[in-house]
Amino acid sequence: MTKSPLDRVAQGTPDGVAQRIRGLSDRTIAWIFVAPTIFLLLAVNIFPLIWTIRLSFTNFRVNRPNKDVEWVGLRNYERILNDPDIWNTMQATAHFLIWTIALQVLIGFALAYLINKKFKGNDLWTTIIVFPMMLSPAVVGNFWTFLYQPQIGLFNYAVTFFTGGDPASFSMIGDVHLAPWAIIIADTWMWTPFVMLICLAGLRSIPDSIYEAAECDRASKWRQFWTITIPMALPFLMLAVLFRGIENFKMFDLVVQLTGGGPGNTTTLTSIDLKREAFEKWRTGYSSAYAVILFVTVFGLASIYVKALNKVKDR
Incomplete structure (x- = not known):
């Protein structure tokens, strides 16, 4: 009987890895797949926003990187x-x-x-x-x-x-x-x-x-x-x-x-x-x-x- 691709992948998986995967809950597996996307969103959207808010309280000028940055508040x-x-x-x-x-x-x-x-x-x-x-x-x-x-x-x-x-x-x-x-x-x-x-x-x-x-x-x-x-x-x-x-x-x-x-x-x-x-x-x-x-x-x-x-x- 011809084995399916999934069966061949399962057979090729080391026993230790297979046991660890079987021990993971559905929620953990879902987070494993979602985590890269969340990390990408944080890196592209959230981090620049937080950095912009931080810069808004300073007198920073990007064309003067060596000048001391002062905290000017509001x-x-x-x-x-x-x-x-x-x-x-x-x-x-x-x-x-x-x-x-x-x-x-x-x-x-x-x-x-x-x-x-x-x-x-x-x-x-x-x-x-x-x-x-x-x-x-x-x-x-x-x-x-x-x-x-x-x-x-x-x-x-x-x-x-x-x-x-x-x-x-x-x-x-x-x-x-x-x-x-x-x-x-x-x-x-x-x-x-x-x-x-x-x-x-x-x-x-x-x-x-x-x-x-x-x-x-x-x-x-x-x-x-x-x-x-x-x-x-x-x-x-x-x-x-x-x-x-x-x-x-x-x-x-x-x-x-x-x-x-x-x-x-x-x-x-x-x-x-x-x-x-x-x-x-x-x-x-x-x-x-x-x-x-x-x-x-x-x-x-x-x-x-x-x-x-x-x-x-x-x-």
């Missing part, structure tokens, strides 16, 4: 929280977050609602709509920079047509008031398909029998939309808001590619400001405190939001 945190420029950056970030999330959720849900209705060419249009999120932020940034350029920029022509300006001397990314909207438009174009896919999953999880029962009760399409579609798709909508909120709070590459944080500081988000403090001014201790504040802000808001999401899912 001085870095006080300077950050009392700096008006930091609060202006927070305001710019909040403006970017609110508008991108609102537009992406509204447009994404509308597209998902339309695609959920079976029609000819449904798969083709889905692929076309999803295409922007397949591109890298660098490619998207270059593409939209071209659209925002003077003379040849499509959006510049549209704006100057309604305002009566000169297209040859106008650029959206160079205008103080329109530069933030230039970034919002580009980010919405790129990530609305992601929200659409999440909403589409939510819409297709609703059983058809519920709509059939509503039609038997003579409920109108509008009534079905507000009493069935929206409540049952709401957890997916909230999940999309959570994902996009966290990602857009960290937005960096697309903004740098389009505006570099300008003109002035109108599009300087917290991620760009943090990069300048850490790698241009080399204020490592100060930037570490800045990073800790941002982490606590995102983690706290996300925790509150997840609790609200769980309550909606449990209803």
Whole structure:
């Protein structure tokens, strides 16, 4: 009789090792397999976080490794929280977050609602709509920079047509008031398909029998939309808001590619400001405190939001 590979491995295992393995409990064996992953997570995530918190209480500068490091306590945190420029950056970030999330959720849900209705060419249009999120932020940034350029920029022509300006001397990314909207438009174009896919999953999880029962009760399409579609798709909508909120709070590459944080500081988000403090001014201790504040802000808001999401899912 041919022996299985497991039997051959068992026969090749030394008796002493085999006895020790047989003496291990299931929990111990599970920890043996999980331990490498836990160690990797601690090394990659937890240790850098602890080290950053430690540096936030010092005046350490990474470009001056031989200089004595002083313990400054909460001085870095006080300077950050009392700096008006930091609060202006927070305001710019909040403006970017609110508008991108609102537009992406509204447009994404509308597209998902339309695609959920079976029609000819449904798969083709889905692929076309999803295409922007397949591109890298660098490619998207270059593409939209071209659209925002003077003379040849499509959006510049549209704006100057309604305002009566000169297209040859106008650029959206160079205008103080329109530069933030230039970034919002580009980010919405790129990530609305992601929200659409999440909403589409939510819409297709609703059983058809519920709509059939509503039609038997003579409920109108509008009534079905507000009493069935929206409540049952709401957890997916909230999940999309959570994902996009966290990602857009960290937005960096697309903004740098389009505006570099300008003109002035109108599009300087917290991620760009943090990069300048850490790698241009080399204020490592100060930037570490800045990073800790941002982490606590995102983690706290996300925790509150997840609790609200769980309550909606449990209803």
